[in-house]
Amino acid sequence: MLIRTDNITKTYMAGTVAVVALDGVTVxxxxxxxxxxxxxxxxxxxxxxxxxxxxxxxxxxxxxFNDRDISTLDDIELAxxxxxxxxxxxxxxxxxxxxxxxxxxxxxxxxxxxxVRERQARAAELLEMVGLKDRMTHNPNELSxxxxxxxxxARAFANRPSVVLADEPTGNLDxxxxxxxxxxxxxxxxxxxxxxxxxxxQAVAGHAxxxxxxxxxxxxx
Amino acid sequence: xxxxELLRLSLETFRTHRMRSFLTALGIIIGVMTVIxxxxxxxxxxxxxxxxxxxxxxxTIFIQKxxxxxxxxxWDEINxxxxxxxxxxxxxxxxxxxxxxAPSRSRSIxxxxxxSNKVTNVDMSGSTPALAEVGNYTVETGRxxxxxxxxxxxxxxxxxxxxxxxxxxxETPLGKRLVLDGKSYLVVGxxxxxxxFLGQSQDNVVVVPITSFEKDFAPxxxxxxxMYSIAVAAMPKKGVPIEKAIDDVRxxxxxxxxLGYDKPDDFGISTxxxxxxxxxxxxxxxxxxxxxxxxxxxxxxGIGIMNIMLVAVAERTREIGLRKALGATNxxxxxxxxxxxxxxxxxxxxxxxxxxxxxxxxxELAAHLKAAAPxxxxxxxxxxxxxxxxxxxxxxxxxxxxLNPIQALRYE
Ligand SMILES: Nc1ncnc2c1ncn2[C@@H]1O[C@H](COP(=O)(O)OP(=O)(O)OP(=O)(O)O)[C@@H](O)[C@H]1O
Ligand SMILES: [Mg+2]
Numbered sequence: 001m002l003i004r005t006d007n008i009t010k011t012y013m014a015g016t017v018a019v020v021a022l023d024g025v026t027v028x029x030x031x032x033x034x035x036x037x038x039x040x041x042x043x044x045x046x047x048x049x050x051x052x053x054x055x056x057x058x059x060x061x062x063x064x065f066n067d068r069d070i071s072t073l074d075d076i077e078l079a080x081x082x083x084x085x086x087x088x089x090x091x092x093x094x095x096x097x098x099x100x101x102x103x104x105x106x107x108x109x110x111x112x113x114x115x116v117r118e119r120q121a122r123a124a125e126l127l128e129m130v131g132l133k134d135r136m137t138h139n140p141n142e143l144s145x146x147x148x149x150x151x152x153x154a155r156a157f158a159n160r161p162s163v164v165l166a167d168e169p170t171g172n173l174d175x176x177x178x179x180x181x182x183x184x185x186x187x188x189x190x191x192x193x194x195x196x197x198x199x200x201x202q203a204v205a206g207h208a209x210x211x212x213x214x215x216x217x218x219x220x221x
Numbered sequence: 222x223x224x225x226e227l228l229r230l231s232l233e234t235f236r237t238h239r240m241r242s243f244l245t246a247l248g249i250i251i252g253v254m255t256v257i258x259x260x261x262x263x264x265x266x267x268x269x270x271x272x273x274x275x276x277x278x279x280x281t282i283f284i285q286k287x288x289x290x291x292x293x294x295x296w297d298e299i300n301x302x303x304x305x306x307x308x309x310x311x312x313x314x315x316x317x318x319x320x321x322x323a324p325s326r327s328r329s330i331x332x333x334x335x336x337s338n339k340v341t342n343v344d345m346s347g348s349t350p351a352l353a354e355v356g357n358y359t360v361e362t363g364r365x366x367x368x369x370x371x372x373x374x375x376x377x378x379x380x381x382x383x384x385x386x387x388x389x390x391x392e393t394p395l396g397k398r399l400v401l402d403g404k405s406y407l408v409v410g411x412x413x414x415x416x417x418f419l420g421q422s423q424d425n426v427v428v429v430p431i432t433s434f435e436k437d438f439a440p441x442x443x444x445x446x447x448m449y450s451i452a453v454a455a456m457p458k459k460g461v462p463i464e465k466a467i468d469d470v471r472x473x474x475x476x477x478x479x480l481g482y483d484k485p486d487d488f489g490i491s492t493x494x495x496x497x498x499x500x501x502x503x504x505x506x507x508x509x510x511x512x513x514x515x516x517x518x519x520x521x522x523g524i525g526i527m528n529i530m531l532v533a534v535a536e537r538t539r540e541i542g543l544r545k546a547l548g549a550t551n552x553x554x555x556x557x558x559x560x561x562x563x564x565x566x567x568x569x570x571x572x573x574x575x576x577x578x579x580x581x582x583x584x585e586l587a588a589h590l591k592a593a594a595p596x597x598x599x600x601x602x603x604x605x606x607x608x609x610x611x612x613x614x615x616x617x618x619x620x621x622x623x624l625n626p627i628q629a630l631r632y633e
Pocket of ligand 2: 045046047167
């Protein structure tokens with residue numbers, strides 16, 4: 001199993017009030033699955049994505065990634081894991097504004113210590129995959145929202161991760177562009193990539209092969 | 222991540238924040254510039270002054286009404302001191318530890334002319350033949366003043382190269398009669414050149430017999446008399462330690478001036494070393510001022526760098542969160558910001574070195590100094606600015622490194 005959680009909880013302290021964002025989530029996601037995570041606002045979707053992406057640690061419960069217990073890993077091992085095994089796509093793209101599309105795509109490879117030539121070739125290949133071959137040298141401010149999200153997708157797949165986590169990747173896009181983006185995710189899932197994406201949109205979720213519903217921090221399927 | 226990549230990353234800020242980077246580095250620039258400029262000027266001075274001091278001869282004792290030195294002089298007391306006389310000089314020369322003595326008087330005279338040519342502000346010394354050896358004068362052509370000149374008060378003179386250049390561009394000066402402030406003197410010799418000191422020619426000199434000087438050029442009473450009182454330069458015998466000779470001279474002069482054992486000396490004795498000490502004291506003050514200015518501007522510069530790095534970390538919080546999400550370790554982030562701070566101060570240091578060398582060069586041309594920044598000052602300047610970058614950059618950088626990626630990504 002690629003991802004296995006056992007009864008994980010996450011409690012935030014907002015001032016003196018404890019907010020339970022996740023309340024005992026147990027979920028298994030296998031290699032090659034294409035999963036949509038749905039639920040009302042505040043149900044804990046982003047919180048779960050952050051935990052699955054090893055950006056945050058659960059308050060209680062266990063999480064195994066590729067059969068490794070995450071709680072046993074130190075900061076450097078976690079950074080390594082995020083770098084090699086996990087790709088992120090954010091709602092707000094999060095491209096570095098002063099870098100070209102190609103340089104943005106290269107960032108994860110940079111931290112993986114890949115040589116420049118190899119990195120550039122791979123970035124070109126990835127941008128071609130998302131249909132931006134002729135936009136490689138453009139800066140983000142010269143790209144449309146849909147194009148920026150495509151660059152972000154190319155970046156997420158740079159180090160051939162085991163899983164790509166996308167938190168509302170179409171949330172900032174109009175519906176037509178959103179469909180394009182979903183088509184890219186669809187074809188990448190087709191090729192055997194593991195993808196977990198958060199969405200509010202039933203139509204978007206329809207592309208996925210499995211839907212997990214979250215409400216008040218619990219899975220309600 | 223590799224060092225090259227980190228370096229490239231840290232240089233990014235110069236491209237995006239040119240003015241801000243420059244202003245931030247200003248403190249470092251000024252600090253390093255001060256060090257380089259002052260050190261190279263002092264080195265230039267050292268070279269000139271050391272040349273000058275060595276030319277006095279390491280073995281010569283100077284006996285005058287007051288010793289060379291720093292600090293306040295009590296002129297009233299000095300004015301009451303007895304003048305040195307030729308008899309004093311004679312007595313000193315008869316000490317068993319003393320080889321040779323050159324009594325001399327000196328003053329500046331308004332002008333020296335030959336036909337229509339003239340030289341102004343000439344340094345004139347009246348002395349004895351012993352001055353040639355004791356005062357390190359070499360005769361180039363002709364002869365030095367001799368004992369016969371002294372005895373007969375001959376109106377003869379030996380002149381420096383500067384006077385030759387200006388009065389006798391085409392003729393030999395030997396055998397010509399000069400007019401020294403209205404008195405006619407025969408040129409019997411030309412001195413070897415000593416070059417210039419701080420842009421001032423040292424060859425604008427005339428040496429005449431001390432007896433003739435007394436007759437023709439003795440100044441009137443008053444303050445001037447004090448400055449022109451006979452000064453005695455003495456050379457100890459070979460193998461006699463200079464301290465022993467100084468003790469003998471002091472003993473003798475105290476006896477001649479009938480000073481009680483509890484009275485202080487009413488004359489001064491100096492050597493090459495005393496003069497060197499005076500100079501060292503002056504440069505020490507300059508070094509202290511330099512260190513203070515440099516330390517303050519490096520401190521201010523460092524605080525400026527820390528401030529701007531904290532701003533940069535805040536501005537780029539989202540970037541930091543993103544980099545961590547993409548796999549940057551805390552160390553990668555630490556290095557990115559630390560190197561940026563170091564680069565900022567290193568570039569400031571490099572500009573400071575360049576400006577400091579520039580200032581030294583300008584002063585060199587203006588003041589005729591051989592100003593040279595020794596390699597160590599450049600290394601110290603660059604080293605210190607790197608140190609300031611590390612010291613003041615480590616806190617902002619470690620703050621960046623410790624940022625929680627989720628909070629950073631959510632930061633607006
Ligand atoms: N850093 C935080 N501090 C305090 N409370 C938090 C924090 N982050 C999230 N929460 C709370 O945890 C709960 C779950 O938040 P989360 O962001 O996971 O919801 P979500 O399902 O992603 O919502 P949305 O669809 O609006 O993005 C919410 O009640 C939220 O207020
Ligand atoms: Mg969310």
